Amino acid sequence: MNVALLAPIATSHYSRQLLKSLSLEPGISICTVIVRSPFSINRFRAEYRRDGVRLLRKIREKLLLSEQPSTEPTSIPGLKELCLEHKIPYLVVSDHNHPRAEQLLKKLQPDLILFTGGGLIRKVILNIPSIGVLNCHSGILPAYRGMDVVEWALLEGLSNHIGLTLHMMDSGIDSGPILLTRHVPLQYQEKLPELRKRMEEMLPNLMLEAVRGLSEGKLTARTQTITHGKQYFVMHPRLKSKIKI
Amino acid sequence: MRRLLAFTLSLFERWLDDTIDPAKLRSFMKKNIDLIPAQSVQLLLSIDTILIESGFEFLKSDVQFSSALSCCKSNPSCLIEKMEALLRHVEVRRKTCFKATGMASSQLWCMRHRAAIMLCSYCRQVKDLRFLNTSLKLNDWAYPRYRSGSHHKDLPLYITALQEQETAIQELLS
Numbered sequence: 001m002n003v004a005l006l007a008p009i010a011t012s013h014y015s016r017q018l019l020k021s022l023s024l025e026p027g028i029s030i031c032t033v034i035v036r037s038p039f040s041i042n043r044f045r046a047e048y049r050r051d052g053v054r055l056l057r058k059i060r061e062k063l064l065l066s067e068q069p070s071t072e073p074t075s076i077p078g079l080k081e082l083c084l085e086h087k088i089p090y091l092v093v094s095d096h097n098h099p100r101a102e103q104l105l106k107k108l109q110p111d112l113i114l115f116t117g118g119g120l121i122r123k124v125i126l127n128i129p130s131i132g133v134l135n136c137h138s139g140i141l142p143a144y145r146g147m148d149v150v151e152w153a154l155l156e157g158l159s160n161h162i163g164l165t166l167h168m169m170d171s172g173i174d175s176g177p178i179l180l181t182r183h184v185p186l187q188y189q190e191k192l193p194e195l196r197k198r199m200e201e202m203l204p205n206l207m208l209e210a211v212r213g214l215s216e217g218k219l220t221a222r223t224q225t226i227t228h229g230k231q232y233f234v235m236h237p238r239l240k241s242k243i244k245i
Numbered sequence: 246m247r248r249l250l251a252f253t254l255s256l257f258e259r260w261l262d263d264t265i266d267p268a269k270l271r272s273f274m275k276k277n278i279d280l281i282p283a284q285s286v287q288l289l290l291s292i293d294t295i296l297i298e299s300g301f302e303f304l305k306s307d308v309q310f311s312s313a314l315s316c317c318k319s320n321p322s323c324l325i326e327k328m329e330a331l332l333r334h335v336e337v338r339r340k341t342c343f344k345a346t347g348m349a350s351s352q353l354w355c356m357r358h359r360a361a362i363m364l365c366s367y368c369r370q371v372k373d374l375r376f377l378n379t380s381l382k383l384n385d386w387a388y389p390r391y392r393s394g395s396h397h398k399d400l401p402l403y404i405t406a407l408q409e410q411e412t413a414i415q416e417l418l419s
Binding site: 049052053056057059060087152155158164231232233234235236237238239 | 251255256257258261262264267331332335336339373374375377378381382385414418
């Protein structure tokens with residue numbers, strides 16, 4: 001199976017771990033890795049409009065205060081290094097919908113695109129792979145679509161609705177057919193950052209499980225009933241302060 | 246160097262942060278509480294027409310806004326649809342929500358406050374905190390307009406929106 005990987009940033013732990021696991025997987029060939037450049041005015045403008053000050057916090061935490069790939073205990077190399085090692089075409093673009101990304105994907109014709117974050121994907125890209133574009137959403141679908149869904153589930157007192165859902169992407173927000181669901185039960189005295197970290201660590205394995213399942217033809221997607229859930233947006237700090245964990 | 250950059254960014258974050266903390270809100274409300282009465286009731290009545298004139302797609306209707314909502318009473322799914330559309334509009338357009346060319350600034354702010362009030366009362370009705378969330382954001386974005394103390398004729402309506410917000414928080418989250 002021919003697979004392409006879309007990464008939000010070259011240092012993304014999720015993308016690096018997934019790429020490393022995929023490179024060892026028999027029967028899977030990685031045709032390209034497309035990464036968003038961290039510095040783009042258009043991207044900053046669009047994200048600032050959506051996230052406001054939260055974006056600056058994200059930049060501070062992920063770009064400035066996060067540990068660099070080489071200093072991490074797992075020592076997974078950066079995406080570029082992994083691509084060089086395995087001779088995988090590596091492309092940096094300002095946006096995943098950039099014409100250069102589109103051209104490359106059209107040329108390589110992957111069976112599957114694995115999306116590990118980085119904004120919205122336009123229909124033209126979604127239509128390229130023969131199987132589809134896979135995304136792992138940090139919430140239980142169809143109940144919790146959109147942003148901050150872990151926080152929303154906790155605020156609404158539905159801690160049994162915390163988990164991950166692997167789904168095919170479509171033009172809506174987290175509304176595509178579901179492949180796998182993993183509930184993540186809240187542990188005793190666990191705080192939100194710990195829970196988030198635990199969920200993040202589960203992402204590569206779930207994605208890998210789906211790739212295996214699809215390549216062996218053992219996995220089928222089931223359509224979501226949109227009316228069985230709601231779309232959530234970024235949670236206001238006042239509501240966040242009311243979360244009881 | 247990275248630590249220094251991170252520290253500078255955190256200062257910048259604090260400067261740009263437009264969320265109203267509860268203490269700030271309390272003192273603001275206390276200062277302006279006498280503005281609430283009759284004026285805001287009158288404004289509330291006139292805003293329905295303004296909302297329709299704005300051409301906001303959710304309200305592209307030739308009927309009065311209030312009657313559009315009241316006709317939804319017999320058809321709950323219609324009301325849900327309209328409120329979801331309002332929620333999405335504000336969340337997606339954020340600070341540019343309801344903006345239509347040629348509209349006076351005061352009209353625009355009145356419309357936003359009316360929407361915030363409506364979102365709060367709907368949230369209390371259906372106990373869906375997403376609507377309170379959007380209302381909180383609308384009120385935060387409006388705060389810089391009034392904090393300097395300059396009196397705008399839409400201030401009573403803003404105070405009403407803040408009151409509604411606090412009532413909803415009290416009722417649903419305490």
